[in-house]
Amino acid sequence: MPTRDIAGTTVDVNEEGYFTNPEQWTEAMAAVLAQEEEIGELTDGHWKILNFLRQDYKEKGTMPTIRRVKNAGGIPTKDLYDLFPGGPLKKSSKIAGLPKPASCI
């Protein structure tokens, strides 16, 4: 299992850089990952999404779909795409220290 160093801590990731153990993630790492994903500075809008993804994953044990982010998380699909352009669910999941979303929706 590959590991990598983010913000001074070694974490477990898969081949594509997604966390395999979300417990290892810290908020400080999100800022570093956001730069890598070319999202830039994380705003309150970004954090609302990251927090929902983390909370929902913790409760359900699976990654939410974009539809669930909209309907259960109350985050408009347009906001998700505007804040994380170029692959919103994948990028936000990676920054939130979560596994790669596996759904087609």
Next chain:
Amino acid sequence: MSEGKIKKVSIVCSKGSLEGVYPALIMANGARMEGIEASIFFTFFGLYAILKKYQDEIKIATVGNPAMRVPDAKGMALPTWMGAIPGMSAFATNMMMKEMEALDIPPIGEFIEMIHDAGGKIYACKATVDMFHLTLDDFCPQMEKVLTVGEFYDLSAGAEIIFT
């Protein structure tokens, strides 16, 4: 790897059955999820997917569908003549919609809205609009423009064209 990446898709949705419409929607939405530019050109009976009065009444074609099985996908083969029994299409649609809801696949109206909000473009075919005597009022608000086939090709420059 990045050199071979698909950047743009133009999907033609020509069928008005549930199994005709969903693949187009899923492919368009999936493209946007990957950061791929996506548009859907609805033509012929596929146009019903963007007619606000009819888009959520779209049903599975049970007639002439030899792959149908009951009560689920691994059940007994449904004799094709039974597909014509009144209510069969509605019943099969209802069953499948339940399965889809469990997978978080939205109803057509909501799905079109999501694709639109994701930056996907929704177009209608001019020839069909004329043939069906439709006006702009008949369409869901996400429909961007009625296009001739020439305009569709113009907008599809550099895209992979997918016909469903």
